[in-house]
Amino acid sequence: MDKNLAIVYLSILVGLLSFTVVSVFRQILKTRKVESAFSRLRTKLTKDKGTTQEYYELASIYSEKKLFSQAITLFQKALKSAEEEGEENIAPIYNGLGYAHFTQEQYDLAIRQYKEAIKLNPNYVTALNNLGHAYERKKLTAQALEMYENALKNEPNNPTAKRRAESLRRLVSV
Numbered sequence: 001m002d003k004n005l006a007i008v009y010l011s012i013l014v015g016l017l018s019f020t021v022v023s024v025f026r027q028i029l030k031t032r033k034v035e036s037a038f039s040r041l042r043t044k045l046t047k048d049k050g051t052t053q054e055y056y057e058l059a060s061i062y063s064e065k066k067l068f069s070q071a072i073t074l075f076q077k078a079l080k081s082a083e084e085e086g087e088e089n090i091a092p093i094y095n096g097l098g099y100a101h102f103t104q105e106q107y108d109l110a111i112r113q114y115k116e117a118i119k120l121n122p123n124y125v126t127a128l129n130n131l132g133h134a135y136e137r138k139k140l141t142a143q144a145l146e147m148y149e150n151a152l153k154n155e156p157n158n159p160t161a162k163r164r165a166e167s168l169r170r171l172v173s174v
Contacts, residue, residue: 038058050077056093059073059096060096075097075100098114098131111138114130125151128150129164132164145165148164152165
């Protein structure tokens, strides 16, 4: 009996260790991939003019690293490049720019960027949620609720919009 129990415990331990090793290995690979892209793009864009996609990708990496002022500059370069290239799918750039402003508590600038993203793509649920969040921070509850409800019209099972809309409905009804 004791031998079987020891085998069970040992099996559980080996399973947990295996899971941990795989998780750590995956995280290392992901980090290496991001750092490689970061290094490559930074080197290229300091030497040459980049494409809209390259500026956007590097700006997104800076955002992930919480280096928002550098991200803002690169998102702006991405917009300028998109204008020159005639790129039409620029709503994600405006959304990223809005997010970078939002994290620096520049809510009015964030709202302006999110609105621009939504103007370009009215069904852009992420931008609708982000605009709702910015309105919440500005204590504009009715506008925030409207944005979350618009997000739910486009994506009825969106967990963020559902959770925030329910919370705001309770506030409004009180």
